[in-house]
Amino acid sequence: MLIKAVTLGDKIELTKKTDIVETDTYYSMVYEIVDDTHMLIQAPLESGRIIPLEKEVIYYACIYTDRGLYRGEVEMIKRLKDNKLHYLELVFLTPMKKYQRRQFYRMNCILSFQYTFEEEADNVWMKGTLLDISGGGIRFSTDKLLDIDVNVKCNLELIVKDYVIELKTTGIVLQSKPIEPDRISFQNRIMFDSLNLEDREKIIKFIFEEERRRRKNTKGR
Numbered sequence: 001m002l003i004k005a006v007t008l009g010d011k012i013e014l015t016k017k018t019d020i021v022e023t024d025t026y027y028s029m030v031y032e033i034v035d036d037t038h039m040l041i042q043a044p045l046e047s048g049r050i051i052p053l054e055k056e057v058i059y060y061a062c063i064y065t066d067r068g069l070y071r072g073e074v075e076m077i078k079r080l081k082d083n084k085l086h087y088l089e090l091v092f093l094t095p096m097k098k099y100q101r102r103q104f105y106r107m108n109c110i111l112s113f114q115y116t117f118e119e120e121a122d123n124v125w126m127k128g129t130l131l132d133i134s135g136g137g138i139r140f141s142t143d144k145l146l147d148i149d150v151n152v153k154c155n156l157e158l159i160v161k162d163y164v165i166e167l168k169t170t171g172i173v174l175q176s177k178p179i180e181p182d183r184i185s186f187q188n189r190i191m192f193d194s195l196n197l198e199d200r201e202k203i204i205k206f207i208f209e210e211e212r213r214r215r216k217n218t219k220g221r
Contacts, residue, residue: 002036003096005065009215012041013106017058017073026051027108027132030063031087043079043086046131046179048110050086052079061090062099071099104134107207111158113140118151118170125155128188133158133207135200137171137191145186146176152190158206165202170194 007030014026026044033039044051053059053076061074078089111130116123128140138154146152150173158165171190179185195203 002033002039002092003065003067003070005067005070006030006033006039006063006096007065008032011064011211013062014044014053014059014074015062016054017060025106026053027106028088034089037092038089039092040080040087040089043088045108053088058093061092063096064105069099070096072096104136104204105207106132106134106139107211108132109210113138113157114155115140115142116153118153123153130156131187133203135195135204135207137174137189139187139189141179141185141187143185145178146173146188148173148176151193154190158203160206160209165206167199167202169199 010030012028012030014028016024026046028041028044031040031042044053055076057075059074059076060071062069062071072092073094074090074092076088077091080087080089109130109132111133113128113130114125115128116125126142128142131139131141133139133156138156151170152173153168153170156165156167156169158167169192171192171194173188174191175189176186179187192200
């Protein structure tokens with residue numbers, strides 16, 4: 001079921017197969033291709049914490065290959081640990097098929113950024129931590145719960161090679177919920193609502209360059 005286009009280091013997104021419209025997406029990379037139906041991936045991380053995928057649960061697996069995006073249904077069948085590194089073994093339940101989607105590709109990251117609320121006259125900037133970024137929005141953690149549908153100003157600094165891209169944009173809060181198990185920090189999703197084409201292309205360029213750097217570092221190990 002695995003196509004030949006899949007190679008070690010390819011990025012993979014895992015989303016639980018459910019009727020819920022908004023569900024969490026977990027990010028990882030292909031670590032080993034066992035056979036034509038099984039592969040090992042690095043255990044997904046979020047804020048430095050391992051995400052324990054559930055057994056006997058079906059996930060959509062989207063893999064970014066040099067030939068484009070492919071998707072199939074998988075199940076996690078085994079957890080492995082080697083030299084303090086954690087891996088998951090996945091079995092493909094359906095053949096991989098070329099996949100087209102409207103959403104922008106989200107890249108997981110750990111970056112500091114600043115935000116404030118548009119309605120606040122004094123514009124007090126608060127600190128947050130980016131968890132992922134795309135041309136359409138960001139996911140980030142904060143120490144407070146945010147109100148849904150409020151407008152937020154974002155101040156982003158993205159490093160591309162030897163220079164920094166500084167972006168100031170606004171977005172709408174789509175989701176804000178406690179991060180388990182501590183429940184003292186919160187995960188938030190913002191959709192950009194004022195990002196012009198030039199700035200969107202800057203974000204996409206940052207993602208492209210960062211993914212290429214990560215892949216080069218992985219292959220060099």
